[in-house]
Amino acid sequence: MFSKTENSHGSGVCSSRTDSSPRISSRVFALAVVGLMILAAFVFVVPALMSPAASPAVGILADPVGAREVTYTLSHMGESYLKDSSPSAMGRHGSTPGVGEWWPMRTITYGDTVIHNSFPYGIGYNPNSAANTYNRINHAGYIMVSFYRLEMDAKNIVTLATGPEMDPKIIPVLKSGTNPDGLDGGTVQFNWYMTYLTSADVAAIQAGTHYANSYYGVTPAGVYFAGAYVNDGWYFEHQGTMTFDRLGANKFLNLPATGDLRTEFATANVGGALNLSFAAHYDSEGNPGAIYDTYANYDFSTDPVRYFLKLDPASTADSITVRLWGYSWGVDALMLRYMEVTGLMNNINVWPEDWYLNGTLTSTYANIQSRMVTFDHITQWKDYSVYTGAWMIEPVQSDWTYSEGLWMSRYNDYDAYALSYRPGKEMWAPGSNFYGEDDIYTTAQSTQGVAYWVTPRAWDLADGETIVVKLADAFWAIEPYKGVAAEDFAKGVGGVLKTAELMQHDYWGEMVLGHGPDASLYSSTYYDPATKTITYAGPMTFADDNNGMHAALEQTGSPLIVLSVSEVSHYTMRIVEAGPYVSGVPYTLEVVAKNYTGVTVADWNGTVNLALPMGGATLGATSHKYLVSEAGVWTTSITFDGLVSPVKVVSTDSGFPLDLVDELQVEVAPPLTYGMLRAVTNPAVPGMIFVNGNWMSRWGLDWVKLDAGTYTLSFGDVLGFVTPAPQEVTIVAGEITYAEGVYVAMGSLRVITDPAMPSTVYVNDIPRNDWGFWNYVPAGTYTVSFGAVADYTAPAPTTVEITPGGFQQVTGTFVSSPGTPGPDPATYGMLRVTTSPAVPTMVYLDGEWMSHWGLNWVKVAPGLHTLSFSDVFGAITPEPVIIEIVAGMTTPYDAVFELAGTLRVMTNPPVPSTVYINDIPRNDWGLWVDVPAGTYTVSFGDVPGLTTPAPQVVTVVASGYTEVTGTFT
Secondary structure, eight states: OOOOGGGOOSOOTTOOOOOOOOOOOHHHHHHHHHHHHHHHHHHHHHHHHHSOSOOOOOOOOOOOSSSOEEEEEEESTTOOEEEOOSGGGTTOEEEEEOOOTHHHHHHHHTOOEEEEOSSSOEEEEOSSOTTOOTTTOOOOOOEEEEOEEEEEEEEEETTSOOSTTOOOOSSOOOOOSSOGGGSOOOOEEEEEEEEEOOHHHHHHHHHTOSHHHHTTOOOGGGOOOSGGGOOOSOOEEEEEEEEEOHHHHHHHHOOOOSSOHHHHHHHHTGGGHHHHHHHHHHHHHHSTTSTTOTTTTTOOOOOSEEEEEEEOTTOOSSOEEEEEEEEESSHHHHHHHHHHHTTSSSSBOOOEEEEEEEEEEOSSOEEEEEEEEESSSSEEEEETTTTEEEEEEOOEESSOOTTSOSOGGGTTTTTHHHHSOOOBOOOSOBSSSTTTTSOTTOSSOOSSOBOOSSEEOBOOBOTTEEEEEEOOSEEEEEOOOOBOOOOOOBTTTBOHHHHHHHHTSEEEEEEEEOOOSOGGGSSTTTEETTTTEEEEESSBOOOOEEOSSOTTSEEEOBSOEEEEEESOOEEEEEESSOSOBOTTOEEEEEEEEEOTTSOBOTTOOOEEEEEOTTOOEEESOSEEEOOGGGTTEEEEEEEEOSSSSSEEEEEEESSSTTTSEEEEEEOBOOOOSEEEEEEEEESOOOOEEEETTEEEEESEEEEEEEESEEEEEEEOOOTTEEOOOOEEEEEOTTOEEEEEEEOEEOEEEEEEEESOOOOEEEETTEEEEESEEEEEEOSEEEEEEEOOBTTEEOOOOEEEEEOTTOEEEEEEEOEEOTTOOOOOGGGOEEEEEEEESOOOOEEEETTEEEEESOEEEEEEOSEEEEEEEOOOTTEEOOOOEEEEEOTTOEEEEEEEOEEOEEEEEEEESOOOOEEEETTEEEEESEEEEEEOSEEEEEEEOOOTTSOOOOOEEEEEOTTOEEEEEEEOO
16 A cells, blocks of 8 residues: 655654654644644534424334445456546546646655556655664565555445444534434435545635636635645545535434524534534544554554535425535545445555545445445466566555554554564566565465555455456566666655666556456356456355464465466467368467467467367367477467368467467368379370260369269370370279370371372281271381282381471382282272261271271272261261271272360359369369260269359350359359
């Protein structure tokens, strides 16, 4: 807690005020207060004696409407907003981020230092002066705290009531006479707002232009801000309204409550008597040695106290609303004391600003709502488990009780400070400290530390009590390190060197659930990472974190709430290879440490854990501690088994497993029943590819999907190339089968007769054509010979070598030789073959190549023969036919090559869908092929993650072009 010994007034042996500025002594001021109280009492008595002989109403004592319920909500971590200077704001804080003007003022007078002057705002301070070493233990010179919003909703509080012998605490009982506490105070409603005064507030009040003047009736003469009472940044403003019924007006304002309450109030406050009584009451309860001694470790007496009461126009004869405005150096501490002794803030004793305090007090119970910004409770810390920066919140009471449950100032007047302390909670001190070598949870006496300036408390939640802590997202912290600069946050200058040192170790990260001595509290039982909310609901007992030297004392309060700041906010995961993903194939899983802005944390050395909650894959590694050399990027393998889809990969951080959680979902194809066939032509030629006799596609097959099994792969003819022999291929499920059709280039062989003669040209003793030919033939050695022609001598055979791509011409020169016999007509008939239209097909007879384009009345032995043809691009090859050759006769045959149409099939976008034509898989991705004219049904195979287009029926006409697009969505 902030303790202001150097500028506080009042008695107390622990006071260490060292400055020599003039002060009004507490003793003199106390005497003045007593005089004011006597005067006030007199003023209150006189109207009562003059009133009619009537009595105020008698109240009905009603039980609370339910059991005690108190919810504490801690939120808006690190946020601070400036006081709104507009008249309509009435001194409340607005929406502009910043720290109040009082913080620079406190630097001058106390050394409080604004270390981080933007969100999250950080304040460094020295809670006790350097003189207070407390029995040789170092003072706390290196503390940093931040802000958060504390909201409290308390219902059915029986320790705060207005009934007979009940203590209303926050509302003064001004009734005079015998046993005023025995009266019923009825129902009192109050709506208060409290925060600190600025220099502008003080100047405006003194000038009479402030809302305190216009709305609350404050007079410039009634305030005093000069000399020893100059505003030092700790004047606390207390404003709002109180509404009393007749019972309350009688008990709390000492009004007769028998007539018009408005008139009675005006009479009672003549000369500001009620103002003085209110001020005297608060001063008498809060000053040193008083029942609610604010000097006991708050190190603040309440003097000076000024209060002003004014009747609100909304008042009626039976119910009055009183406007209240006051200020003091210690009313903030006093109001906290009231909340503490009521049992509402005895474990969260924190310094407030921007404080709304509202409530309804009845005869038997109260309902209280509080919302404040506290600036000293959340403390910069170290997460001892992962050695990272953190912020800590613990139950504390701003007094040294040494397990007595009492204010020590009422009994032993600070003697407990001399012996009953325990070193702890110092940060960034030079040399050894728990940000360096000493551990916060040590059981041995520490060589560094401070006396507690607050008392850690063991807070066991009663039934109906709930603590809710809402974490921030992005946050700022100081990394653990050993302090070097031996400097306090000193009065007048703040901690210049220390602040500069801290800024060398600051960083941004994600606020996450940290670690504490009781690991069970840091679990999903109490923490919801989706909303970043901790909830502890009573009844709930927390394990004590006992002090190693004094078992009766707490080392830290419990529950201790550690909110760490992780430099890494999440891990991103991706599979490096592009999909689709199938089983049995190892892929690369990349895991990258990212901060809250999505930037890779290159120096991360934390540990990531991977899990597969639904199975479906095998990981190469399930845990990895990052090396700095990896620059925040780690990869491992992942292999899917095909049994689950999608496969979920979950990443967690070993240090912060609830907050740093991410997942990757991967769609995986089911176990494959098919393999893929990749077929190519070499060189690339437009040969038609056939599988089991079914045409597929020209040029090659693009990983077409086929059911597992054995297939015959064959290839169409290409002019000028030797057609590859058929192959048997085996398709294995989940695998790719590669096949290659090697087309060997032919050479060109031309044979002519000179003069042109109807000689049968033989190549390797097989008749090929008459008169001559010009053919593509496989590379090799050929013997060309010529059949007999009557009256001519045939040329001798010629042997030639045909090379791939080469050309040879053989000329058979016939010499006139009258009488030379020709071939025997009884041994042959003639075969005349034409193509329609004329195409360069190779004509085969009984499987032997003959000639391109057709046959020129070639002489063929009589009998049955098989006539067949090679493929021609763009035409449909006729089926083989059997012909009969009759001696002495000519057999003509016209081979009709029907023209094909062109069918082009595409996928949009391009995807590896299998294209089916008439239910036969032809190729993947698409095709562009010549097909017989006719009607075709084109359909598409499924692609994971996309909607498959419906089948399409198309008509292909001869020489026409038909295009089909399968659109996947």
